[in-house]
Amino acid sequence: MSKTTRYSGDEMWKNNVEKIQNSELFTLTYGSVVSQLCRDFNNNYQEVNQQLDRMGYNIGMRLIEEFLAKTGAQRCQTFKETAEMISKVGFKIFLNIQPTVTNWTQDGKTFSLVLNENPLADFVELPMGPDNRICRDLWYSQVLCGVLRGALQMVQLDVDVWFVKDVLRGDDQTELRLRLNKFLKDEVPAGED
Amino acid sequence: MTLHSFYIFDRHCRCVYSREYTQGSDGGSTNRSNESDTAKLMFGMLYSLKNIASKLGDKEARNNLKSLSTGKFRLHLFETATGLRFVIVSDPAIDNLQSVLWELYSNYYVRNVAQNALSPVDFACDELLANPKFVSETDRFLSSLPVFR
Amino acid sequence: MSSYYFVIIGTRDNPIYELEFSSFRSGVSGIQVPGKSQFSPSVKEILPFISHSALDIIEDAQWSTNSFNLGKIDSFYGLMINAFISQGNIKYVLCYDANGSGTNGSSSPSLNKNDENSIKQFFTEANELYVKCLLNPFYSVNNAITSPDFDHRMKLLARKYL
Numbered sequence: 001m002s003k004t005t006r007y008s009g010d011e012m013w014k015n016n017v018e019k020i021q022n023s024e025l026f027t028l029t030y031g032s033v034v035s036q037l038c039r040d041f042n043n044n045y046q047e048v049n050q051q052l053d054r055m056g057y058n059i060g061m062r063l064i065e066e067f068l069a070k071t072g073a074q075r076c077q078t079f080k081e082t083a084e085m086i087s088k089v090g091f092k093i094f095l096n097i098q099p100t101v102t103n104w105t106q107d108g109k110t111f112s113l114v115l116n117e118n119p120l121a122d123f124v125e126l127p128m129g130p131d132n133r134i135c136r137d138l139w140y141s142q143v144l145c146g147v148l149r150g151a152l153q154m155v156q157l158d159v160d161v162w163f164v165k166d167v168l169r170g171d172d173q174t175e176l177r178l179r180l181n182k183f184l185k186d187e188v189p190a191g192e193d
Numbered sequence: 194m195t196l197h198s199f200y201i202f203d204r205h206c207r208c209v210y211s212r213e214y215t216q217g218s219d220g221g222s223t224n225r226s227n228e229s230d231t232a233k234l235m236f237g238m239l240y241s242l243k244n245i246a247s248k249l250g251d252k253e254a255r256n257n258l259k260s261l262s263t264g265k266f267r268l269h270l271f272e273t274a275t276g277l278r279f280v281i282v283s284d285p286a287i288d289n290l291q292s293v294l295w296e297l298y299s300n301y302y303v304r305n306v307a308q309n310a311l312s313p314v315d316f317a318c319d320e321l322l323a324n325p326k327f328v329s330e331t332d333r334f335l336s337s338l339p340v341f342r
Numbered sequence: 343m344s345s346y347y348f349v350i351i352g353t354r355d356n357p358i359y360e361l362e363f364s365s366f367r368s369g370v371s372g373i374q375v376p377g378k379s380q381f382s383p384s385v386k387e388i389l390p391f392i393s394h395s396a397l398d399i400i401e402d403a404q405w406s407t408n409s410f411n412l413g414k415i416d417s418f419y420g421l422m423i424n425a426f427i428s429q430g431n432i433k434y435v436l437c438y439d440a441n442g443s444g445t446n447g448s449s450s451p452s453l454n455k456n457d458e459n460s461i462k463q464f465f466t467e468a469n470e471l472y473v474k475c476l477l478n479p480f481y482s483v484n485n486a487i488t489s490p491d492f493d494h495r496m497k498l499l500a501r502k503y504l
Contacts, residue, residue, distance in 0.1 A: 024477070031479025038480075061314050065307035068274050069299035074255065075274045125489050154275040154315075165331075186276055187497035189206040189237055 009092030029135035056146020204276030
């Protein structure tokens with residue numbers, strides 16, 4: 001990945017990113033959004049996941065511009081390069097974490113991001129109900145899936161992103177999966193072929 | 194040495210921002226010629242030329258179209274990875290405006306449009322970029338350049 | 343060997359967390375389960391009432407001192423009652439039998455300065471745990487605390503200080 005080493009996420013995090021003074025405020029804000037959604041949708045967690053995904057998508061569409069402006073990155077040539085870019089630069093400059101890229105499928109179109117820490121989920125504990133439905137249905141950090149989907153779609157990558165594991169549910173790690181459906185074609189002006 | 198006009202085309206190939214600068218005191222016009230033939234033809238030409246340029250070398254070479262000139266004008270083009278195209282029409286004497294276009298994108302566009310949660314980013318077919326702050330800030334930036342007049 | 347009853351009381355005088363335990367400090371005689379409280383059944387029944395009746399005293403005592411730890415505020419037939427009040431008007435009440443009544447003849451360390459101090463430490467850290475719990479977006483003020491993690495940490499605190 002010689003190309004991606006040009007963009008050092010570490011350097012950028014140090015010098016180039018406006019940091020919020022108190023990251024608890026950010027974490028708590030996200031927390032209230034999720035818990036409010038749970039109340040608004042009457043604990044219909046599938047619906048909450050969908051809402052978070054949609055919010056994330058709208059964030060991603062904007063965030064990608066900031067990402068490109070900060071890094072000066074060009075479009076990646078391969079999906080492998082994209083994966084490195086997401087982990088080493090994207091997550092690094094926006095959340096100051098560096099998820100591990102792993103579990104590639106044979107065809108090189110699906111991989112996992114393993115989050116060793118998750119700033120969105122600090123302090124969070126899912127309430128234990130009698131049926132434990134929340135642990136089965138809610139993906140607390142679903143907004144990340146939406147962000148990735150939105151951001152990648154803007155650079156013409158049609159992807160599906162979903163969580164497979166979350167430590168909040170008692171899993172051993174937090175893992176999300178990205179699958180590349182196709183490279184989208186740039187739009188053509190009317191009247192051109 | 195003059196900058197004549199500044200256009201932004203979105204990834205759907207629509208002109209979402211057009212700004213003409215006139216040398217008089219009226220300050221030119223904003224978003225008057227988005228649907229004009231000039232804008233459409235100019236985009237079509239840049240689009241075709243860009244395709245030709247990218248086919249000249251191999252894919253790795255990134256042979257990007259940066260500018261092209263005619264007898265009286267030079268067109269400067271910068272395309273982002275998200276498919277936004279920033280175009281400035283200037284006097285042919287002005288050689289390179291890539292850094293200016295990059296500044297317009299990375300600073301003014303990102304701050305006033307992408308980071309402005311109430312402004313659209315993926316423009317619908319009847320939406321234009323009409324954010325007053327974006328207009329005034331880019332005007333100030335461009336007019337402060339030595340090449341402006 | 344003292345037994346303890348600890349309760350956190352919310353802003354509407356509603357109990358939100360209860361814990362009963364005995365001291366881990368003194369030697370445990372063979373037949374006892376370590377940490378299991380030794381209150382007699384009749385005392386056990388009235389513990390919630392005793393702690394609730396302490397609320398009135400807390401209301402008064404909070405204005406007479408600058409510190410959050412209100413110290414020993416009441417006693418009731420050999421039961422001591424210590425209290426702590428937080429900025430957010432959450433009250434922490436600890437009832438304990440200082441002379442080890444109801445235990446099976448094990449040694450009974452009398453209350454001394456050191457115990458006052460460790461109770462204060464215990465309250466302070468319990469308050470910190472509560473604040474952490476409050477940061478969880480799914481918890482709101484005055485809800486009962488059902489988190490097993492919180493419970494576990496409280497027990498560790500009890501073992502550490504009492």
